[in-house]
Amino acid sequence: MASSSANLWVLLGLGLAGILIVTRRLKKAVKEDFGAFVERFQLLPPPQPAPPKAPHPLTGLTFAVSDVFDVEGFITGFGHLDWVQTHEIASRTSPVVSALVDSGATCVGKTVVDEMAYSISGENKYYGTPTNPAAPARIPGGSSCGAAVVVAASLADFSLGIDTDGGVRVPAGFCGVLGFRPSYGAASQIGIIPVSSSFDTVAWFAKDPSVLRRVGHVLLQLPFAVQRNPRNIIIADDCFQLLKIPGDHVAQTVIKSTEKLFGRQVLRHENLGEYLDSRLPSLKAFYQEKSNGEAKYCSLRSLANVMELVKRHEFKKNHEEWVSSAKPTLNPLIAAQILEKLEMSDKEIEECHTIRNKMRATLNSFLMDDGILVIPTVADPPPKLGGKEVLSSDYLRRAFSLLSLASVSGCCQVTIPLGFHDKCPVSVSLIARHGGDRFLLDTAQIMYASLQEQADLVAKSKISAKVVSQETSAEIAKEKGNQAFKEKQWLKAIGFYSEAIKLSNGNNATYFSNRAAAYLELGSFIQAQDDCTKAINLDKKNVKAYLRRGTAREMLGFYKEAIEDFKYALVLEPTNKRAATCADRLRKLFQ
Template identity: 80%
Template sequence: MASSSANLWVLLGLGLAGILLMTRKLKKVVKEDFGAFIERFELLPPPQPAPPKAPHPLTGLSFAVSDVFDIDGFVTGFGNPDWAKTHESASRTSAVVSALIEGGATCIGKTVVDEMAYSISGENKHYDTPTNPAAPARVPGGSSSGAAVAVAANLVDFSLGIDTVGGVRVPAGYCGIIGFRPSYGAVSHMGIVPVSTSLDTVGWFAKDPNILRRVGHVLLQVPFAVQRNPRNIIIADDCFQLLKIPVDRVAQVVIKSTEKQFGRQVLKHENLGAYLDSKVPSLKTFHSKKSNGEVKSSSLRLLANVMQLMKRHEFKHNHEEWINSVKPTLDPVISAQIRETLEIVDAEIENFHAIRNEMRSALNSLLKDDGILAIPTIADPPPKLGGKEISSEDYLIRASSLLSLASISGCCQVTVPLGSHDRCPVSLSLIARHGGDRFLLDTLQTMYANLQEQADIAAKSKLSSKSFSQETSAETAKEKGNQAYKDKQWQKAISFYTEAIKLRGNNATYYSNRAAAYLELGSFHQAEADCTKAIDLDKKNVKAYLRRGTAREMLGYYREAIEDFRYALVLEPTNKRASLSADRLRKLFQ
């Protein structure tokens, strides 16, 4: 009995020792490369030119490339071992990789991608999932997961990825680094395995906005231009409502940063879905064909569906023959989606192209040459490794609703890290018109330090997230009320202003605005009461005096009305409305 007990303790001891050794080994592997690389090699730049010629623009920088870029003498694996086994080594290096090497940078290897660069999770069962340095228990995001991890872990100065439906933007957001998706067609696709030809773009990651910009100047080959500040920074309020973290943690950062950097007059708010409703009529055609009696979907949700259908259709067109002939071991999600992708008729393809063209025109019209659209990069924090949420339809629709804006329009977009919330990275995205790549890179360079400062302030603020959220939600409700008022939907405006008052009842503007809507409906007692409340909160609210004067005049309280108009004149001596109203009433009733 004693002998058996001793043997048991020996076995337990050996088991614990083995676990400790494996843990140490795992930590060593993670510490070294975080599982980011598939292959290591070194491609050196040409010698530096002799003075007085300027050195190469990327001298001293190292980079890695996702395993979708051809490198002469290496097999492009496309995230799948069967693909690697059935394809020859590349006979030439991708044009963008060559340009970066010629620019003075050193390429040190290939990094993991999602299987066939298809997903946005970053998980790959064949090569293991790279470890997210910013949140090790969470997915790194994909498809260019390894490239993002290599930058986040400081293994390289920058890296290349492919962004079809978020392949650069999502991992940048999830790993807490900067990711740039250029305008569609702005960077050569030669020597890259395609996913969806009409959506694919070559993107890049960095931690330093200056490095991101230097890489952009090499790849975009744009002519020199004087740097310009944005004249409009548009906050897409409805997009921020999709966030699963406190809205203010992102929206307030960009608002406060913009106010400090450029002034409040630069800021604008937009309901992007409503704007697209009027500017992208082909979406209605798409909905009428697909709805089958369903409740009308929002423009953002429809765009998400269009993007996913385009990707699946073009992916199947590009790779179905190889899949059918090789019958590779594929992720079940990819297999199911390829099988379920119905043949799309020519008329639907034409409709997709019309949607794309109208989207580009709509965003170009909204942003012009000097506008920036601010949206969340992705609605959800990075899901846990192996979690089911990333394969849910709700997650995919929320993510695609935001990612589809740049993917379908072809506009350029940059993902900007904004610290963390609940130990998960938080990010913001800035979008510029198609072709506005240099302007967007310059704007990021200008705003980056300020954005980081405001993100740090927000993270350390003693104000509760609930208080922050209520303030922003109240402002959003007020803006919706203003829009309804402009559209002469008085009752709807009153509902929105009432919502704002419930959230933040100490704001005089909300009461004064609701009074204006009550006046339009002839509800003079309610208008008078709201104006009185507004004046109690803000003794210098001229509009409240004018509106209360109007309400009192309509109720027959002429003496009190005259006093209101006179007081408005004390605050604003040149106010014509107050002067005319006071004179008219004085002549009639005094």
């Protein structure tokens, strides 16, 4: 009986050990791929052509594709497990994926997208939210969240996503990588699950601007042309006012980089929204009608409104029947938006398309002669995982006001990382006219290194300025403490000295020594002794600290130590009468 019981405990122990080992392995596997992949596989490129023919243009590169692209032999999941269970295996591979493989790149798998690629958060309850390598406690952004994470984590050289209303630009900004949304219609959309056919654009991520450019040449089949530098770089000041971080940091980076590279000044456009107002009166009329005649009006917000209405209308048209059947398993917020009654007449749809065409013509005219428009990619830093911020109407309005510029106009846009602010990635976006894809890819490659260099310099100068500001504030607090000390307001003096110590990060001996003097006046001898010790550790030649610690130790009954302090003060200042008197008096009494 005892033997059976022992065997049972052994088996239980082995079972628990096995569970722990498997759990650790699973955690390690998730950590290694950051939860970015839906499926891992390999699509290998064809053999290299024999010399003297040139090798394939993407030879040696690896890439992943968002789970909205068809790959033969796999079900395209669309970010939802029920979609996988109700759809067939793809019979052929999307032409854009095939083009990359035929050009020498190896496809290494499919990556997570937002549920039905509908959101810009990157959170998916079915496959899990991929971990943002640049800010693990923050969301990666969506809809092509996994594709951005794969590149940010260096699990692939580049990746494909779909950008409808920011699906590549947002995660590029949040994960600190390059993202390119080409001109609308420039890349084939065959073999891709549609979200909104008026805005859907094949887009891609990379860390290296040369890789971003090489991929663009393959996907967009760009003809040879002489590389051109931008003639005008225009910063949209009102767009930067939407930023929740100091926008001047980003603007200064672009200004300094432009001056260094091209020897010319950046143009500042105070109100892009007002410019669009004057060129697009039909947009204002449409917005006011859809917002019940709301008086407050801004073209950027209006574009976001048009984008949202068209996206919802076209998504419903493509997927409403399936969404209705799968409603119980859908994210309630997504289901509500998709299934909510949306009355849009054929005339209103046509009006939206007219606005889109006018918007494209307006921006093309604005950016003629090789102009570049500079805007923030996103207004807010990436929200925390599980936070309610992504549901906030203010957050979404700020985001879509910026994202709608390229989505509605169909112009091309590149997102470029610019380091960090408060441990969150920061980026800037450059927009070129519709059809200016080669020019924009060239510009991104030309400016990338300079932008990184200037971003570092601006960050260091801001840190230096902050340090100088703190030092000044600390000195002001110390002077206030000195004044309070003169007025015999000891507690008030201690408060000011404490503030000075905090502002100096506890690195100033004088502030500790001064606070010790105030503590002595209050009879707080232990605190006075501790402050003097800190002051002496920072400055071995601080005579006042030795004198004050000697006094505190004398009052505490540590006479031998007090004599040593007074004697050391005399070594530093042989003519110091107070040190000589105190040391002599204590020697006569206790030695």
